Amino acid sequence: MEGAHKLNAKLGDNGDTQFSLDEKQEVVDSFRGTRMWWKLSKASDDYSLYGRKIQRRNYMLVFHKRHRQLVQDSYLPEILQQGRALTAKNRQRRLYTHHENHMSTWTHVPWKHPATFDTLAMDPGKKDELIEDLKMFQKGKEYHSKVGKAWKRGYLLYGPSGTGKSSTISAMANFLKYDVYDLDLTTVTNNTDLRNLFLQTTEQSIIVIEDIHAMELEDKRMSTDFQWYYERKKITLSGLLNFIDGLWSACGGERIIVLTTNHVDKLDPGLIRRGRMDKHIEMSYCRFEAFKVLANNYLDITEHPLFTKIQRLLDETDMTPADVAHNLMPQGKRKRNTNKCLTGLIQKLKKAKLESGTRLSRGRVLPTGHQGII
Incomplete structure (x- = not known):
């Protein structure tokens, strides 16, 4: 916008200020030592779209005729590429969901989850490994095409409730700048609807199926005269497998599928295989x-005298990040006090350690020659 004498400004959807050229204003651009001039022509007539008035804005590019080939072959493609990159960066990302009464279609809301890898309470080694894997995936279009695989990747997040599976998904989406599709299989009628939902997802998106262990997926191998009718009314395991990596999964690219579970041992091995x-x-x-x-x-601190005691207790006690975070937050109307929060956490850890030791003593196996469990 440098060189323009008049600019229009408006408040964008994200709360930022967006500038545009005023009518008949021009700016000068330089590309490989060649000067070009952009000018906003008079806006065309308004037209109505779904009852809204939208005005077309036309820009004129002026350059010397001897630079025509440079403009056509190099300058304009680069401008378009930069424009698409800026649009993707600045656009409001969305969280999609599906409801049973919406006839196999997605609805969405603006998505502004604050979780990032910087704020994610996760083992540093696992975090770095995940970030590098996401970077490799994002750059893998040519590689996937070369080896003949659809440009997608599947992640299985497993562990007890409260260990940060949902926050990790949010951090992944913020890192990649992808939309998120929250797929609730209980609202999907059958395999056909599941496939239709997949075809409606966009590229650069994360498709999430949470608590996959709780889904009742029927095995396709059934011995009944009503098998065909029954399968039309249910999502089968084979239908879900086709959704993840069947023929239809190759329609489009740059998609990530994430399954989460608290009980990985309950999942069909074919569902989670590499x-x-x-x-x-x-x-x-x-x-x-x-x-x-x-x-x-939560406390804006990186060190504290009580950290040594907390470290020892965390090594001896199994407490989820969600429970730890809860104990670092002030309760009720109490103001945040670092010492009180850390002292309270220590007391909770000691209590959890004591309860854990009591459960182990009650469940220890008796010596050889005895029967039963105490």
């Missing part, structure tokens, strides 16, 4: 490195 779920990530209990991230998030 190639469907390419990367398995165990979401574990909170250890000291993850705790330091939470302490920085």
Whole structure:
């Protein structure tokens, strides 16, 4: 916009200020030592779209005729590429969901989840490994085409409730700048509807199926005269497998599928094999490195005299990051006090350690020659 004497400004959807050229204003651009001039022509007549008035804005590009080939072959393609990149960067991302009464279609809301990898309480090694894997995926269009695979990747996040599976998905979406599709299989009638929902998803998106262990997926191998009718009314395991990596999954590209579960042992091995779920990530209990991230998030501290005691207790006790974060937050109307929050966490950890030891003593196996469990 440099060189323009008059600019129009408006408030964007994200709360930022957006500038545009005023009528008959022009700006000068330079490309490989060649000067071009952009000018906003008079806007065309308004037209109505779904009852809204929209005005077309036409820009004129002026350059010397001897530079025509440079403009056509290099300059305009680069301008378009930069424009698409800026649009993707600045656009409001969306969270899509599906409801049973919406006839196999998605509805969406603006998505502004604040979780990032910087604020994610996760083992640093696993976090770095996941970030590198996402970077490789994002740059993998040519590679996937070369090896003859659809440009998609599957992640299985498994571990106890409260270990940060949903926050990890949000951090992934913010890192990649992807939309998120939250797929609730209980609202999908049959395999056909499942396939239609997949075809409606866009590229650069994450498709999430949470708590996959709780879904009742019927095996296609059934011995009944009503098998065909029954399968039309249910999502089968084979239907879900085709959704993840069947022929239809290759329609479009740059999609990530994430399954989450609290009970990985309950899942069909074919569902989570490598190639469907390419990367398995165990979401574990909170250890000291993850705790330091939470302490920085909630208390704005990176060190404290009580950290040594907390580190020892975290090594001896299984407490989820969600429970640790809860104990770092002030309760009720109490103002945040670092010492009180950390002292309270220590008391909770000691109590959890004591309860865990009591359960183990009650469940210890008796010596050889005895029967039963105490």
